[in-house]
Amino acid sequence: MVKSKSPDIDVGKMxxxxxxxFPGRISSMCKLSSVIKAIEEKLTKRQLTMxxxxxxxxxxxxRSFSFSGVILHNLLLRQVAHEEDSREDQLWFQIGEHLIRLSIVEWCLVTGLSFGVDTNKKNDEMEQRLRNTYFGGVHRKINVKEFDAIFKELKFEEMDDMDALKIALFYFADRVLNARKNHCQINFDWxxxxxxxxxxxxxxxxxLSWEMIYESLDNVLFEKDEKFKKTRLKNPDHNIEKYNLYGFTSGVQAWIYEAIEGLPSTWVVKMKNKIPRILQWKPMASSRINFAEVYSFFNDESRLGDVLQTxxxxxxxxxxxxxxxxxDYLPSIPGWVLKHQPSINVMLSAPDDYGVYTNVGNENLSTPTSLYSFYGDVSGESVQVFSEVPPGVSKFGRAYIPSYVYNSPYMIPPIRRRQNVRPLPRLQILEHAIDMSMTVKINPLRGLKDSSMFAEFDRWFTGDSRVRRRVQHPRSFFQIILGTASMGWLGDEHIHEYLRLISEKERQYPNALLQRVTHTDTFFWHTMSKSMTDVDMLLIPVNLDGEHWVLARVDFRKNKVWIYDSLITCRDDKRYRLKFKPLEVIFSRWLEYVGFYNIRPELRSADPWKVIVVRSTPQQEPGTGDCGVFVLMVTMYLMFGLGLEFNASHVEYFRKKIAVDIFNDDIVL
Known part of the structure; x- marks a missing residue:
């Protein structure tokens, strides 16, 4: 089965x-915990022992096996194509640089259910006594939801113990192993x-359970990527693809926990060694897990433990x-697995961190997770609301995590890291200083005086082998910057790389700064509590709802956060206003927590922080992926005290300039 437009996906390729x-929200039809709870509550002690x-x-x-759809969705995105003759007995997935197999072998070890040849009875050989005695006869139609209700109404204490056992066995088999939608008819044959x-x-x-879960897993994402893209073009607010999974999904979860060691304890806890292996695990509440967290973990070799192929x-x-x-039915390891090169799947950047969890019922965060972990929920009654404040922010800023964790709205996929790769830059603290020998006139729009810089980049980009120079990033990195791939959505590494160049330019021309100002990387840093005390203003790249870059300008003297959003006109003011409310309370508490006011006591104020949208922010064309470009340009303009005198017509030039600057490892002003 092919899951993309191309019918000829190479073996070993995702x-x-x-x-x-794309982010997904899975609804699992398997109700393992609720079925176990119902059986324990309804059966008598003797029946339960049986x-x-x-x-x-x-x-x-x-009884406490929570469904973790976000983990399962991230696994399904990584399924790799394999040979047709092996399709009936195994599925393959790539985690980091490793291939892992789910086959009938893994299935039996995890679930404790037996394999073998099925000898199904013919209809005329089967009795229908239970249907006639307890369920209204052979002519009554009963769907899954109705049977749930009937099971809970049966008087098991008045029932023959063997009949109670039989009904409970059927209930488990049909509701867990054969899990389907509520409107489907129960399996009367069973x-x-x-x-x-x-x-x-x-x-x-x-x-029997393997056949159903195999079919469900292998078909569930068929053309979902195209559906997601088409829906998103029609509705820019569409940021998650919903779908159902059938069969014994809890067994798949348990296999993931067995195959991928080192999963965080906030996802799952290993209780003790038991068999079958599903009994070893206790999944945590799904609300603790988000798409970006799992996506980055599965791609990060430094965080993965042992990954077991089989x-x-x-x-x-x-x-x-x-x-x-x-x-006796062990599937052999295909030859292509032994020859597999993980680099075959290193592709262009991928959308990530849409700020939406992949389990039904979860709510988006309204503030940084780091702030919530300090203070918990905040009452909206203590917050002032401004009419200027913009729409729907589900995330503001980043949690405290290393920047190699790609926790961004548009992710650059993992590439094996070499030891000599340049380390990520630290937060740069810049003081206003006058150096008349280093004055410079800054105009990002005036173009390059030396056109050879553009020409050399163009030759390298088109594959001219005569261009002899070391380039830190692959061509796919620059394709995104130029807007020829992934709708031109810039990822963390694009933002990070250009901010690094801006920092170096600040050190080169310190007198160009008109005020004490600095910027952060795309993450909040542990060292911020110290470094922020040297400046009055902080610029932070932020993503809204995980799908749109904006810039936040934090003014420590005025207790205000100014939002530069290149798509203000496309947003709903009510949603935007409500989502920003908690931030106005929490930001000051966060500054207290990191010790900011201990060093800058003159800035401590009883006035609440206010979040205000800058309506004069240059606007991008709706439906484009230009938000990251605008964030970089607004950052540079603000750092050097320039008026924001550019618009959407300059985007093509800015993209080329950003690409050439990164190519040359220097910003030409």
Missing amino acids: YFSYADH FKKDIFGHFLEC LDQVDDTQYFRKRPWGL LEPNSKESSRNYWVSVK
Whole structure:
């Protein structure tokens, strides 16, 4: 099955390039925890003991197995194409630089369900006693949701214990292993078959559940990338693709936890060594996990623990029926896996961190996660609201994380880091100083006097082998800057790289600064509490709703945050206003927390912070990916005290200038 427009995806290549990755919200039809809870609540003590000793009894320990759709979605984005003759028994995914396999082997080891040849009974061989006795007869139609309600209304204490066991076994099989939408009819064949408990127990539930989850995983993202792009063109507010997963999704989660070691404890906790392996894990609440966090973790070799390509049985598992049943069906490792080069999947930048979690019911954050961790929720009653304040901010700034974690709205995918790569720049503190020997007239629009700089870049970009020079970034990096790939959306590394050049230019021409001002990287830094005390103003690249760059100018003397948004006219003022409310309270508390006012006590004020949008900000063309370009230009103009006298017609030139400046590792003023 092909998941993109091209039907000829090379073996070993991800179906979706990084540039085509998108945030998703999964609704899982599998209700493992709720089904276990219902069984424990409804069955009598004796009936529950009987269930515990039967084929699905071990799952009673999974009463707190939260669904983590964000992790599962990030896995599905990384599925790689493989040979047709191996498609029936295994799926392959790339995590960092590693390939991992999900096959019937891993499935049985994780779930404890057996494999084998299925011998399904014919309809005329099956009894329908349970249907006639408890569920209204053979002519009554019952969907999944209705059966949930019926199960909870049955009087199990008045029921024959064996009938109670049979109904509970069917309930688990149909609601967990065969999980479907609520409106689907229950599997009446299974309900009839469970009356013959010996036959029901011998069925290869590992195979039956594997077939359904395989089909669900392998088809679920088919053409979802194109659907996401088309919908987004029609509706710019569309920032997440929703879809359903069927079958035993909890088993897939448990396999991920087994295959990828070192997952953060805020995602999942390993309780103790148990078999089958699903019993070892306790997933954390999905609201603690967001798309960008998982995306960056899966791409970061320095944070990944051991990544297991396949799972192997331990000594205890080797004697279990589920392993004995599957060991003769072991799929071989395809030859292409042994020859696989991870670099085949290093592509252009990918959209990321849309500020939206991938599980139903989660809410977007309104403030930096670092600030929330200090102070918790903030009451809106204590906050003043300004009519000038702009629409829908779901994230303001960044949490305290190393900048190698690509926590951005438009991500540059991972490339193996060499030890000699230039380290990320620290926050640059710049004091106003007069040096008449280094005066400079700054005009970013006047063009380059030396056209050879443009010409050399053009030759290198088009592949001229005669251009002999070392360039730090690949051509794909510059394609995005020039707007020829990924809609021209700049990622953290583009923003970061140009801010580094601005910092170097500030040191070269310190007298060009008209005020005590500095800027941050695309992340808040641990050292900020010290460095901010030397300046009166701070410029911060920020993303709104994870899909749009803006610039925040923090004025420490006036207790104001000015927002430079190149798409103000496209935003809903009410949403914007409400989302900014908590920030006006929290920012001052954050400055207290990092010790800012201990060094600058004269700036401490009882007045609340105010967030104001600068309506005169130059505006980009709606529907373009030019926001990052505007952020860089506004930053440079403000740093050097220039009026914001440019507009959307200058974007093409600015893109070329940014590319050439980075190519030459110097900004030409």
